[in-house]
Amino acid sequence: MISFDTGSHRFNLRAAAVIFQDDYVLLHQVEGDDFWSLPGGRVEPGEHAAQTVIREMEEEVGASVHIEKTLCIVENFFSYNGRPNHEIGFYLIARLEPGSPLLDLTVSHHGSEGNKRLTFTWVARRRLSEIDVRPVFLRQLLRADRGALAHVIQRESHFEVSY
Numbered sequence: 001m002i003s004f005d006t007g008s009h010r011f012n013l014r015a016a017a018v019i020f021q022d023d024y025v026l027l028h029q030v031e032g033d034d035f036w037s038l039p040g041g042r043v044e045p046g047e048h049a050a051q052t053v054i055r056e057m058e059e060e061v062g063a064s065v066h067i068e069k070t071l072c073i074v075e076n077f078f079s080y081n082g083r084p085n086h087e088i089g090f091y092l093i094a095r096l097e098p099g100s101p102l103l104d105l106t107v108s109h110h111g112s113e114g115n116k117r118l119t120f121t122w123v124a125r126r127r128l129s130e131i132d133v134r135p136v137f138l139r140q141l142l143r144a145d146r147g148a149l150a151h152v153i154q155r156e157s158h159f160e161v162s163y
Helices: 049-061 125-130
Strands: 003-006 009-021 024-030 040-042 065-080 083-096 109-113 116-124 150-155 158-162
Touching: 009 049, 009 065, 024 125, 040 049, 049 065, 049 083, 049 109, 049 116, 116 125
Parallel strands: 009 083, 065 150
Antiparallel strands: 003 009, 009 024, 009 040, 024 116, 065 083, 109 116, 150 158
8 A cells, every 4th residue: 555654644545435425425433533534545557546446345345336536635634543644645435336235324334444343324414514524625525516627725724626
């Protein structure tokens, strides 16, 4: 995975799946975290972002996805476990295979990442402001129907979006 320490920061190259079903979006939570995020993971050397999303969804929850398009590219600056992070993220709109058990909006789904349990759940887009979703710009971006590719710069709770 492309993740390394440089100076005072940890650098990550991440790819995330943006999966909509009706007026819901699929989020996941890593065991021990108190916030929700989009499913995905760190890009492996020689792998492009779409391959990362496909691999991570298969590894973490056994789901097959197809990538439709890039929603946004994110420069994310945040602290995690007391450590400053600098992350470049590709957020890709993906579609689950027909018949996928993950398409059931009424239950939580479970998977794993290493030895940590993951919980996947569908959240109504209108309710995103009611939960702790990170990065925080997702509350706004996932509620809107956007056709143009966005570039987001996120610093803790402040963000800038350009198209």
